[in-house]
Amino acid sequence: MVAKEGYRNGKRALVLLVMTALLLAACTGKEDQGKQEPEANKPKEPVELSIWQTVLNVNEEQFMQEYGSKIKEKFPEVTLRFIPYKGKGSAIQDLIAAGQMPDIIYASVGHIFFGVLDPQLQFDMTELIKKNQFDLTRFDPALIERQKQMANGGVYGLPTSMDTLVLYYNKDIFDKFGLSYPKNGMTWDETYELAKKLNRTEGGVAYRGFGMATGAMFTVNPLSLQSVDPSGDKARFTADEGFKKLFENFSRFYNIPGNEVTQQNITLAKQRELFDKDKVTAMFVNTGAFASSTYKDTMNWDVVSLPSFGETPGVGSQPIPTYFYIANPSKKKDKAFEVISYLTSNEFQQYAAKQGRFTSLNDRSIRSVYGDDIPYFKGKNVKSMFPVKNASPTPLTKYDSVALASLGTQFDQVLIGPKDINTALRDAVEDANKKIETEKGK
Incomplete structure (x- = not known):
């Protein structure tokens, strides 16, 4: 009887011991689970992303200053391999042939065919x-x-980011002649009347009222005119009255006595020099990027929004954006999208805006800090130089640059003379169509 009782007691003790052990194990397991590192804090898998851009001779230092350093700060697990475009041997076709396919491509809107569509790297x-x-x-x-x-x-x-066309002016010339500075929201007619007052010769110096980057004006024109019909790859310069209106509006500035152009000064390079090097042109239309890339603190300049046509007040040029693309062959699309998404975040956009890159976002708080980290922007109208509204973008074709080159040549012939506008536009169409056919045959 005693033996049986001892057996029962021993059995109970063993069960109790096992249950206690299981309970302790369960508690310990829960404690261990509680100590597990949260998923968000786990080290992320290292990944290399290669990035190619389409602008000639942008070096790695510039890329890191504009984008790379902030990407590394946000994504320490990412190793960036920047591939510069240096011309022959470093075009996208060369990289593909060498097995150096980028994961990300960034390009201004004008390089979409050269950098993405022609090599068929687009990814939706x-x-x-x-x-x-x-x-x-x-x-x-x-x-x-x-x-x-x-x-x-x-x-x-x-x-x-994006850019647009704006109107710069030399404050010293306006001060010299006692004229009020240009204002935001001017029309082309008002700008023309102001330009007429600025063509003078004083102290042996011939001052000029107005100049412009004419090629850019036609490319991102404020009337949203399409250069080439994508359905037939034909130039559209005589399809309606739009390009005639542009020719008439811009050519009148160069018909002002003292503001004429010649074979010697009609080039874009010389027109720019007359404004920022020789400092004899009072007003000049150029892209907003020139404020930080070229003009800096080299002259007493300021800036206002691009003049608009009276029937479309406040409408500027078509925007000139820079896009980041994921290359279709990339095996790292999710991480590439994560990085590109960050570059469009409020955090990065505010940083970039302070550095002088205009935001792609519709956020007034970000636009309000544009150029804040650039000392020579202090006191200038840079925050208000972008238009109330961008002109609607027109569909692009791969032959736009060919057609627009023909248009620019004919516009120069109108300015120098004696070609009339209607003839020039017809000749531009004929020349452009021939060159398009030549390009298609290559």
């Missing part, structure tokens, strides 16, 4: 945009409209 981000609940309404609508035009309703690239 639509599914990644949905997957990441990425909000496209944060951007200036014209920038997304441009992408949808190129991608048949999809999105090949996200805009990280």
